[in-house]
Amino acid sequence: MTTNDAAKTSGAVSAAMRDHILLPAQEMAKLGKASQPVLTHAEGIYVYTEDGRRLIDGPAGMWCAQVGYGRREIVDAMAHQAMVLPYASPWYMATSPSAKLAEKIASLTPGDLKRIFFTTGGSTAVDSALRFSEFYNNVLGRPQKKRIIVRYDGYHGSTALTAACTGRTGNWPNFDIQQDRISFLSSPNPRHAGNRSQEAFLDDLVQEFEDRIESLGPDTIAAFLAEPILASGGVIIPPKGYHARFKAICEKHDILYISDEVVTGFGRCGEWFASEKVFGVVPDIITFAKGVTSGYVPLGGLAISEAVLARISGENARGSWFTNGYTYTNQPVACAAALANIELMEREGIVDQARDLAEYFARALASLRALPGVAETRSVGLVGCVQCLLDPTRADGNAEDKAFTLKIDERCFELGLIVRPLGDLCVISPPLIISREQIDDMVAIMARAITEIGAAHGLHVKESAAV
Secondary structure, eight states, rough: HHHHHHHHHHHHHHHHHHHHHOOOOOOOGTTTOOOOOOOOOETTTEEETTSEEEETTTTTTHTOTTTBBOOHHHHHHHHHHHHSSSOOOOTTTTOOHHHHHHHHHHHHHTEEEEEEEEEEEHHHHHHHHHHHHHHHHHHHOOOOOOEEEEETOOOOOSHHHHHTTOOGGOOOTOOOOOTEEEEEEEOOOGGGGSOOHHHHHHHHHHHHHHHHHHHHOOOGGEEEESSSSBBTTTOBBOTTTHHHHHHHHHHTTTTTEEEETTTTTTTTTTSSSSHHHHOOOSSSEEEEEEEGGSSSSSSEEEOOOOOOOHTTTTGGGGGOOOOOTTHHHTTTHHHHHHHHHHHHHHHHHHHHHHHHHHHHHHHHHHHHSSSOOOEEEETTTTTTEEEEEESSOSSSOHHHHHHHHHHHHHHHHHHHOOEEEETTTEEEEOOTOOHHHHHHHHHHHHHHHHHHHHHHHOOOOOOOOOO
């Protein structure tokens, strides 16, 4: 293809996007007037633009490209399955890929979470988990037990129900968010502790939860829904012991504890699932998506406790049918992709590699604390962020901080690194196959971008930083 041909192709793609695609985060004033960068291909941890530029994929797509790009094992598995059996109705037929995948995931989940239900992605996984909580309490003869407790800064999806449970309030305007049975707790952001110790801050969060249960009535609350790390809300890592204490309270009041591991599952935090081994809790339900196929094809699901299911099945079923499902539940091609992805991850020790790289990744990010405008760095496993504030003493960024950070994000892109812009945060969660040298490359680009943009705002390099 000649340079002129490539330019024509790129122009045609950009025009088609401007004229026909409604983006998932569309600024309506710019509808039809702006287009996104056009990617042509990808390999390893890199994506390539139509003009031949190579970019480090810092967010791993959308927290999902665990094994990187160009993995033929996954592509071949998808192609084979598409040829032999591309689809079967989940309502009436069984297929080998879905059965084998369920068995495999059940071997990776903590505790007795051995029953797997497959959906189409993260939003439908969480939606199905919440619908299960409704079904569960109706079968148990507790129709009043339907309230859901969540946290501000949490993100759980884009269905009507999961959007109502999402505590990123910037997502709410101009949508009819039905939150009559949704109750929000404070964000467990350690920066919100103020003058309190982290221990005292945790005690207050726990007390808030107990007070909320008492005020609503434990007999009205179906579930507590929580991400181990509030990812899209700001890579917020709750105080140590948070999840275990909340789980104990849920057990006391017969409230389902649902762990939303759509981001943290499948190696992102250095374990197949983060709930037990990283955060010390075995939930009643775990939701997953993203990394289960490394983004090669949409798939999500949930793992449910056998003890929970025993209360509403067999002799306890009371004639009930669990009729929740989707056209693409148990989709054979998606399940085949997930099986190949997990097999690849096991063969190459990718989860172990992510665990081994976690400390190096954290230290590399921490080296940025000396730079102008960096208030904090934080990470677990291979998910982290750099919080950029013009005034580092602020707990949260204001409009000026967000504009400042967006300029840093844009400069990173110009220098060869994609970071996910989240307000005052530069978020990075690279493919788990990343090397130490590539982490160094990524952080070097961030350092240059932060320094340049900071200097343009009159900020000066700090004399020292604790690393």
